[in-house]
Amino acid sequence: MGRGGSMMQVFDTRVCRLGEGVFWHPQRERLFWFDILGKQMQSQTPDGPQDWDFDEMVSAGAWIDRDTLLLASETALSSFNLTTCACETLVLLEADNPVTRSNDGRADPMGGFWIGTMGKAAEVGAGAIYRFYKGELRLLFPDLTIPNAICFAPDGRTAYFTDTATQILNRVSLDAQGWPDAAPTPFMDFRAKGLNPDGAVTDARGNLWIALWGAGQIAVYDPQGKPRHAITLAAPHVTCPAFAGSTLFATTATQGMTAAALADYPDAGKVFTLADAGEGRPEPQVIL
Template sequence: MIFDATQCALGEGALWHPLRGELFWFDILGKRLHSKARHWQFDEYVSAAGWVDADTLIVATQTALIRFDLRDGSQTPLCPLEADNPVTRCNDGRADPQGGFWIGTMGINAEQGAGAIYRYHKGALRQIFAPITISNAICFAPDGKTAYFTDTPTQKIRCVALDADGWPQGDPAVHIDLSATDFRPDGAVVDAQGNLWNAQWGAHRVAGYAPDGTFLESYSFAAAQTSCPAFGGDDLSILFCTSAATGLDGPDEGKTYAVPTPYKGQAEHQVIL
């Protein structure tokens, strides 16, 4: 079903705020943050957020990570994010169980290898993976011991072990290999049982995979360019999904969807600034 009919050129960054019981999402190309009742306009691309407290988000913009106050829309810079690189913008991001915030970048025109993935933790930003062409599918196992991510053109979702502080250790390995299919992995989220749910660009769907990477089932949506899922609702069993209208003309494109499921999500993790 349609959760919100606002048409986003490039919907992304779906986040269910566990304290507010409210869904937030972005239109990257529209430079907007949305919720069901309101929106906030920015001067540059915005793409992903984590929650800091009931009234505060950490938001990734084209050039920085900022502290954003939902009460009055005020912005406080936290640190630059490729501010000296006019080629790139922010893309996919999510908070990890240890309180860090992962954020990926990519070329504005998807330039080959222009992006990277960073982790912001307790005031410091560190690059952890590069080069990346289209950063996506950043999400985390419930026990905090594994992170997942993809470089979309590779069609492979990778996993990497995390240490006790949430930093990657060792080399990433292939977790889900879609390279023999037409599915292009976009945003993803992991539920409370450790299943990974991946929006697949151009395929009208979010597909679920068990902790061992085997396919479970998929949920279909009217929009073709599904981009980022999130679990929310009173018991975290509603699967939300953003989509993108860019390049398409249909009336269903770019809207934000919701579907009930028998699965239960993790509550999104708090970011420790």
């Protein structure tokens, strides 16, 4: 896969230790993202940057209505009112397990929300992927180490995910309600190239846009898994992509970088953007 001619530019200058979970709220026309290790949600408004501090790590979210977000934290899925900052628990998420926290998550086209958990020190097999749909939280895939790349085909009948530690992206077919109706199967193998798939999103044509941790890239594949092109960032640890129309955004991280690496990549940890990158589609509304 060639590196292509596209280079993402800095969108927000704040440095996240572990930027993640970026998504565009179509009704508010606002971008939201998280600094997991900083226990913070961030946004950018016409009046400047905005952030919200939490008592525990937050990692992913989606929109419920114009004023309300679904947020995934260490111990729960919660509703968060952007106007009042009221945060109400919807369902507990491994709240009795102090080893784990939430990680990658995304709303599915049927109105559900998939969320991964992982060990805070990436303990082997400590994590899992769940789906929250119409008030029910159901365990889908246990014994994962670093669940990532949760995204969905535009018709909602295929889900993708990875355990980054395996370097393999899986796909699984879904029924009309968005629940898996078969076992996951390996779809793309990144081991030969030594690449680490992180967050991912699909576009309107079903192409997969996959952040590559450690490689400073978002790699684009067609729905059959064939490589198309790659987009570069001036940050090695790319964590999660998102679309707002045709504009691409991506979070990055400084976690694990040495002082020398941070000097080489002064924009590491920032949020990046690229106009006219592709044909995105709106993030689905979560149905409670």
